[in-house]
Amino acid sequence: MNLKFTTLVLFIVIAISFQIHGQELLSVKKTHFVDTVQTRKAEYSKIKEALKLYDKGLGYVGESLNLLLEAYAVNKSNAELNYNVGICYLVAGPKNKALPFLLAAESVNLDISNEIHFYIGLAYKYQNNFSKAIIHFKMNNELIAQNNYKEQKELIPIGEKHIQESRYGKMFMEDSTSFAIELLENDVNSSFDEFNPQVFRSDLYFSSRRVFEKEDARSLDDQKYFEKLFKAEKDENTWRNISREKNNLGANVNATLLCNFNENQFVFYNSKEGAGDLVLAEKVNGKWKTGKSLKFINKKDSRESSASISEAGNEIYFVSNRNDGFGKCDIYYCLLEDNGRWSKPINIGGDINTEYDEGDVYITRNGKTLYFSSKGHNSMGGYDIFKCEREEMGGWTSPVNLGMPINSAENDITYSEDAEGVFYFASDRSGGNGGYDIYQQKVSIPxxxxxxxxxxxxxxxxxxxxxxxxxxxxxxxxxxxxVPIIAVENELVELAEKPMKQELVEEDFVYRVQIAASRKEMDPAELFRRYKGGDVIEHLFVENWHKYTIGGFLTFKEAANYRDDCGVKDAFVVLFKGGYRLGIARRPVGGN
Structure with missing residues (x-):
């Protein structure tokens, strides 16, 4: 990854946004947009401004989207504009709004981009339409391989990962739990990112990248505002009285409250220290004051974050991107030894850590359950939240995906619990206020x-x-x-990893041979003069062209042989998904 974010967990979870944001928006020709409608000239300037904002960084994509939507209001049929709006929704959200714009762009111009099916797959996935998402990810991979799109080859393994996640998504939709969650209200969430909810002494602390004052600065890495620490107070059953917590770190430093080390000291993530370190802090005269670095954890040139310690205080878990792990970011722990010193960091092992990133970690007060975020295991999209139970010998059971509705097709992170066992987490799923929002377990009043x-x-x-x-x-x-609830037993329904079946035949591909194309519909006599064979000719009208194909083959080799023998000199092979024409297939895949 080539981006530094505010904390390690958010550093890693926005990879998909940068993967999309790496895709440049398409230029929109003025003549095509205006199209003799003179009143559209003024709106065209907004498109040019939107493209410049988009290039400035993630923090400006939302502003770019608003300008594009203003232009879209006066011309809804421009393919490039529809495409740009769809891409901006995938980056800035709500992601589930991207689909109709991408489909509209592709319907007007099948060749709008070489990655169109990848982005349509993402858009379907964010609407929980996992079956159609799988189809379009497969389309994308097939076309890249068939047409040797060199710049897009890196999307093939990414597409395969999304296919796997979509299969799990289909399974979790069938096995969704009865747990209810709710979005925190009363200004806890904003149109910016809110994450890392932590309840200490009946107050809710959380981080936010909202703009709070005119002087608030943006991070040079992603052009989003630096994160700030906020506190909410409990008023009956809701969080109210939102206030900003002051610290002595400076305006351009990200500091995240993670856990309490003891009665008076708390662990913070501090972007000012090293590559991002864990430090102790305490509140003095209403202001957070940083203290010593946790040297037994922090390592030079690596980022440590998301620490959690049990109530017994004899073990601490944390996440680090040091280079001796199973993936880019792994979970480690330290034990308090008999001499009062902490052990060296120990990797929690390959049963929990994967080749993909593990994000934030949380251990319950009694030390019996470990929660963490991961893109590995049987994740259904981005980061899912998993849990493990403590075994008698001190080890951990295999990770269990918490399933829907806690997890979604998007990123679900920073799980924590309060003293009564009510859980909180953050997610960038659609349906919130914008960016990452904080959710909690919905507690019914008996x-x-x-x-x-x-x-x-x-x-x-x-x-x-x-x-x-x-x-x-x-x-x-x-x-x-x-009466108010006093205690909540947090009994999550376990959704174990299951072997997945292959998709149905509806997701297979078919090769056909195209024998003719014409602006005007051809009559039977014209077609017979061109093709004298006896196969059924299928007529399609695509992009103002009448296209005529024959046959239906499972491999490129079979189709190519038929093309050479059909008697039409300029015939060529076309790839179809059912009745859907994907494009020209120029070469076989894997020798078929």
Missing amino acids: VIEETVIEEPIAELVEDTLEVEIPDLEQAKLVVPIA
Whole structure:
């Protein structure tokens, strides 16, 4: 990866955004956009401005998108403009809005870009339409291989990873848990990134890259605002009174509150130290003051982040991108030894760490359950949240994906729990306020029945006051009373990794031989003069061309042999997905 973000976890989770952002937006010809409609001239300047903003960095893509949408409002049929809007939605979100624009661009111009099917696959994936996502990722890989698109070859393994994730997505949709989650309200979330929720002493701390003051600076790496630490106070069952926490690190430093080391000291991620280190901090006179670096953890030229320590205080887990791991970022731990010193960092092992990145880590207060984010294992998209249980001998069980709705087709990160076991996490899924948003377990308020005894009813009988005592068993009145929940048992439904079946025949490819193409529809006599064979001729109307194909072959070699024998000198092989024409197939794949 070639980007530094605010914390390690966000450094790694935005890789997909940069992978898309590496794709340049397409130029839009003024003549094509205006198209004799003079009122469109003013809007064309917004397209030019949007392209410049897009090139400045991730922090400007949202502004670029807004300008493109203004231009789109006056011309919805321009292929390049539709494509650009779709790409910006994939980068800046909401990602699930990208699909109709990309489909519109491709319907107007099949050759809009060599990667169009890759991006359509992403757009379908972000709408949880995993079957169609798989089809388009396969289309993308097939066309790259068939047409030898050298610059796009790096997308083939990425496409295969998305295909695998989409298969898991299909499985998790069938096995979704009954857990309910909810978006935190009352200004906790904004249109910027919010992440890393941590509850300490009944207050919610979280990081945000929102603009807070006019003087707030942007990071040179991604042009997003530097992250700041905020606090929310609990008011009944909601978080309110959002305030910014002050520190002594300076305006252009990212500091993330991670866990409490002991009663008075907390662990922060500090981008000012080394490549990004873990440091101790404490709150003095209402201001966070940094202290010593955790030297037994931090390593020169590597980034350490996302620390978590159990209540017993005898082990600490953290994430590092040091070069002795299984992937780019691995989970490590240190143990408190009998002499009061911490052990050297130990890699947690290949059962949990994978060849892909592991993100943030969290161990429960009782030390029995470990949660972490990972792009490996059976992730359904980007980073999923997994858990492991402590075994009797001290090891950990195999990671279990928490499934839907906690995980999504996008990135789900920074899991934590409060003292009652209610969980929190951040996600950049569609449906939030924008960027990464913080979600929590939705806790229902139980209703209990309270027995209320009716007051005795007095009756006047002649001149004597007699009190009739009603039957108490008949006098019960049930009144629902809401009481705050005191403790929550966090029993997540485990979704174990399952072997996946291959896709159905509907996802296979077919090669056909194209024998003719004409601007005007050809009559049967013309076609017969060109092709005298007996195969059924299929007529397609694509991009204002009438195209005629024959045959249906599973391999390029079979189609090429038929092309050479069909009697049409300028015939060529075309790749289809069912009835969908993908493009010309110029060479075989794997010798077929």
